[in-house]
Every structure is written in structure tokens, then in C-alpha cells.
Amino acid sequence: xxxxxxxxxxxxxxxxxxxxxxxxxxxxxxxxxxxxxxxxxxxxxxxxxxxxxxxxxxxxxxxxxxxxxxxxxxxxxxxxxxxxxxxxxxxxxxxxxxxxxxxxxxxxxxxxxxxxxxxxxxxxxxxxxxxxxxxxxxxxxxxxxxxxxxxxxxxxxxxxxxxxxxxxxxxxxxxxxxxxxxxxxxxxxxxxxxxxxxxxxxxxxxxxxxxxxxxxxxxxxxxxxxxxxxxxxxxxxxxxxxxxxxxxxxxxxxxxxxxxxxxxxxxxxxxxxxxxxx
Amino acid sequence: xxxxxxxxxxxxxxxxxxxxxxxxxxxxxxxxxxxxxxxxxxxxxxxxxxxxxxxxxxxxxxxxxxxxxxxxxxxxxxxxxxxxxxxxxxxxxxxxxxxxxxxxxxxxxxxxxxxxxxxxxxxxxxxxxxxxxxxxxxxxxxxxxxxxxxxxxxxxxxxxxxxxxxxxxxxxxxxxxxxxxxxxxxxxxxxxxxxxxxxxxxxxxxxxxxxxxxxxxxxxxxxxxxx
Numbered sequence: 001x002x003x004x005x006x007x008x009x010x011x012x013x014x015x016x017x018x019x020x021x022x023x024x025x026x027x028x029x030x031x032x033x034x035x036x037x038x039x040x041x042x043x044x045x046x047x048x049x050x051x052x053x054x055x056x057x058x059x060x061x062x063x064x065x066x067x068x069x070x071x072x073x074x075x076x077x078x079x080x081x082x083x084x085x086x087x088x089x090x091x092x093x094x095x096x097x098x099x100x101x102x103x104x105x106x107x108x109x110x111x112x113x114x115x116x117x118x119x120x121x122x123x124x125x126x127x128x129x130x131x132x133x134x135x136x137x138x139x140x141x142x143x144x145x146x147x148x149x150x151x152x153x154x155x156x157x158x159x160x161x162x163x164x165x166x167x168x169x170x171x172x173x174x175x176x177x178x179x180x181x182x183x184x185x186x187x188x189x190x191x192x193x194x195x196x197x198x199x200x201x202x203x204x205x206x207x208x209x210x211x212x213x214x215x216x217x218x219x220x221x222x223x224x225x226x227x228x229x230x231x232x233x234x235x236x237x238x239x240x241x242x243x244x245x246x247x248x249x250x251x252x253x254x255x256x257x258x259x260x261x262x263x264x265x266x267x268x269x270x271x272x273x274x275x276x277x278x
Numbered sequence: 279x280x281x282x283x284x285x286x287x288x289x290x291x292x293x294x295x296x297x298x299x300x301x302x303x304x305x306x307x308x309x310x311x312x313x314x315x316x317x318x319x320x321x322x323x324x325x326x327x328x329x330x331x332x333x334x335x336x337x338x339x340x341x342x343x344x345x346x347x348x349x350x351x352x353x354x355x356x357x358x359x360x361x362x363x364x365x366x367x368x369x370x371x372x373x374x375x376x377x378x379x380x381x382x383x384x385x386x387x388x389x390x391x392x393x394x395x396x397x398x399x400x401x402x403x404x405x406x407x408x409x410x411x412x413x414x415x416x417x418x419x420x421x422x423x424x425x426x427x428x429x430x431x432x433x434x435x436x437x438x439x440x441x442x443x444x445x446x447x448x449x450x451x452x453x454x455x456x457x458x459x460x461x462x463x464x465x466x467x468x469x470x471x472x473x474x475x476x477x478x479x480x481x482x483x484x485x486x487x488x489x490x491x492x493x494x495x496x497x498x499x500x501x502x503x504x505x
Contacts, residue, residue: 003353
């Protein structure tokens with residue numbers, strides 16, 4: 001690898017993607033449809049009082065088969081932002097990696113962080129560059145969320161495959177289960193929702209999406225695999241511990257599996273107390 | 279009629295030129311201690327930086343002509359990020375970066391009209407102080423692999439002498455505050471006192487996050503230097 005020293009007129013600036021193009025050229029675009037691409041599915045992001053919650057299921061599918069059970073779809077982009085992906089797994093993970101590097105590279109070269117808006121635009125460009133591959137079946141549609149340290153609020157951005165960037169005020173979803181997940185969040189959302197409620201709402205959204213969409217994975221109690229969740233606040237990106245996610249799922253499943261009307265108040269039946277059973 | 283100039287004379291002239299350029303700027307100190315590596319520069323500007331992050335555990339420092347070492351700094355960031363992307367983050371190391379810098383500096387010193395008027399440092403923090411790397415590069419591409427501490431700049435010898443005196447009993451057991459105070463005192467000399475505003479200080483922290491580089495703000499510096 002040649003040492004990347006450029007003449008002033010030829011300098012790639014603080015962009016890592018541009019630097020990569022100079023040093024190895026653009027990767028080839030497939031000329032025909034790529035069959036049986038591994039796909040990642042549903043992710044959700046919603047805004048709450050102090051920041052943003054991001055959550056994503058763990059399933060990757062190839063056609064009708066499950067190809068991976070513990071895929072990660074929610075990633076930190078830098079200290080104060082995160083990116084969640086849906087679509088063709090290979091290009092999506094590559095896009096995240098490049099995006100993370102792009103932000104860090106800019107920060108190191110320029111000595112200051114990009115604004116949140118600038119980061120969202122950078123991702124938009126990357127999605128746009130993926131359009132030829134998307135048309136061949138390798139679609140990548142991310143959600144970008146972050147805490148805007150200059151404005152002091154959490155912000156969300158949704159994308160389409162052409163790189164179109166749409167800022168959302170309350171929540172954003174993407175992936176095959178986005179309709180169901182989006183509906184659940186929409187119905188349960190209210191302004192200034194607390195962190196706790198926002199986490200439960202995201203969990204409920206993923207659970208319902210998994211219930212209706214075969215490509216979305218629910219909590220895997222057998223293997224102990226649970227959706228990835230994270231919050232982004234003024235303190236930065238923070239992953240929610242897996243046992244906390246598991247606990248929230250356990251409570252949700254408990255609530256859902258107690259049929260209304262049969263839950264008795266007061267009397268708790270025990271094994272030795274046959275007479276108390278309904 | 280062309281004049282004959284001996285190669286010795288050419289090299290000597292270039293070296294003198296580079297040394298003079300470097301001596302015009304202020305100096306910089308780096309020292310490895312228990313908690314990491316401390317980089318401390320005398321720098322009245324809070325915007326034009328001499329010290330910067332290159333990679334997770336690697337920092338860059340330069341003295342001399344700003345535009346020249348800044349170009350080298352950016353090239354280093356590029357080389358490190360490209361290498362980490364092509365291979366893996368753990369494959370990026372200070373030694374190969376220092377070699378790259380040495381090649382460039384040497385090449386320019388022998389082949390160009392004007393040598394670079396810079397001295398640079400590539401520092402990498404390791405799991406223990408003994409694993410720390412301090413590669414000090416001179417304007418002609420000479421690499422010096424320093425242990426424990428190094429001084430860059432025009433008055434390097436005098437400063438290194440003062441620093442060696444304060445580190446006589448070794449750097450073991452010294453904390454960040456002690457190392458910072460010794461470095462600042464060595465940079466200032468006997469008849470001046472440097473305040474937080476006149477310094478640019480950063481540390482590569484041994485323990486902690488993936489990116490070890492952290493700047494110390496003027497407020498933190500004043501607090502550490504006070505009392």
C-alpha cells in the first residue's frame with residue numbers, strides 16, 4: 001500500500017470513501033440479479049424524552065430459510081449516533097463499517113465532529129451509491145438516529161433505496177416487518193414518552209412484527225437470543241444489557257399469555273389447594 | 279559556469295536549513311507513565327494543533343512548520359484507516375507508520391530542493407509502560423526509538439536534561455499530574471511559568487475505550503497545574 005500523500009490539487013479531503021476510491025477504485029456492480037441474498041429484517045427507532053431508542057431483531061433469512069439467528073443490526077455510528085440496517089446483509093454491514101469509518105476519519109482529519117445533519121447526509125450518499133446494486137436485489141435501507149449535541153435533542157432519519165432522506169419526529173422503522181412494528185409504535189406512542197416505556201414499546205413492536213412476519217425473529221428463549229437494543233442520549237450510545245432485554249420480553253410474554261378475564265385478583269391457587277382452582 | 283558543490287556540503291546545508299526552521303518553533307514533550315502516554319506541547323494557539331489522534335492507540339505530534347507536519351499527520355490518519363479497513367484494527371501499529379514517515383522524510387530530504395522543517399513523533403500506548411512505543415523522526419528520516427520519554431524541537435537537549443532530572447527516580451509510580459508538572463516545568467525552563475492556556479496537552483490512556491486519545495482542556499490543565 002503506497003503512503004497516501006497527495007498534492008494539494010488532488011487531495012481527497014476528509015472523506016474516507018473518496019480516499020478508498022482513489023486507492024483501490026470502486027467495487028464492481030453486479031450486472032444481473034443476485035439470487036438468494038441473505039436479508040436482515042426489522043428495526044425500529046423512536047424518540048423519547050432524553051434521546052432515542054433503537055432496536056432490531058436478530059434474524060437473517062435467505063429465501064424461506066433462516067440463515068443466521070444472531071445477526072446484529074443496530075450499530076453505534078459514533079459516540080452520539082447509531083445506525084440500524086435492513087436489507088441485503090453483506091452490503092448492509094459493509095455500509096455500516098464504511099459509515100463508521102467515514103465519521104471517525106472526518107473527525108480525526110478535521111479535528112471536529114460532523115454535525116448530526118452532516119452525518120445523516122453522508123449516509124444518504126452511501127445509500128444512493130448502492131442504488132445500482134439495490135436494483136439487482138441487494139437493497140440496503142438504514143435508519144439513522146442520534147443525539148444532536150448542538151441542539152440538545154434526539155433526532156431520527158429514515159431512508160429509501162434512492163438515498164432519499166426523511167427526518168421523522170417520533171419514530172422510524174425499516175425492513176420486512178416495518179408495517180407491523182410501525183403500527184404498534186404508532187398506537188403506543190405519545191409525546192415525551194419515558195425511557196422505560198419507550199423500551200417496552202420497541203420490544204412490543206418487534207414482538208408483534210415477529211408474530212406476523214416470518215422473516216422477523218422474535219425472542220429466542222431456547223438459545224437465549226434477544227433483539228439488540230440501544231439508547232442514544234447526551235451521554236452517548238449505550239447498548240442495553242441482554243438480560244435486561246430478556247427481562248422485558250419475559251414481562252411482555254407474561255402479560256400477553258394471561259387471557260383477560262381469567263386472571264383472578266386476590267386468590268392465588270397453589271398445588272395443595274385444589275379447591276381454590278377455578 | 280556551473281559551480282561544483284560537494285555532496286557533503288549539500289547535505290550539511292539542507293540539515294542546517296531544516297534545523298533552523300525547527301528551532302523557530304516551540305518544543306514538545308512526550309512521556310510514558312503508569313496511566314498511559316502524556317503529550318505536552320507549548321502552543322499559544324488553541325486551534326492550530328500540534329498533537330492529534332491517528333488511530334485507536336496511536337497519536338501523532340509534530341513541531342516545526344505547521345503546514346508540513348499537518349500534511350504528514352493527515353497522511354498518517356489515511357494510511358492507518360486504510361490499513362485497518364483492508365486488514366483489521368489490530369494490525370495497525372506505530373512501527374510501520376514510523377517506517378512510512380521515515381521513507382517520505384528521507385526521500386524529500388535527499389531529492390527535493392527544500393527539506394521538510396519538521397520533527398515528528400509517533401506514539402503508541404501498549405498494555406504496560408514497557409510496551410509503549412515512542413518513535414521520534416527527524417527532518418532527514420532518521421528514526422529514534424525512544425523509551426520512556428522524548429523531546430521534540432529546537433531546545434530539545436536542554437529540555438531533555440531538565441526532564442531527566444525530574445525523572446531521575448524513574449517514572450514508575452508517577453501519576454498524570456506529576457508527569458504533567460514535570461513536563462511543563464521542563465518546557466518552561468527556570469525563568470518562566472507556563473499556564474494552561476499556553477499548553478496543548480493530550481493523553482493516550484492505557485485503560486478504557488477503544489479510542490485511547492483524549493485532549494485535556496485548558497480548564498482541566500489549570501486545575502492540574504494549580505496548587
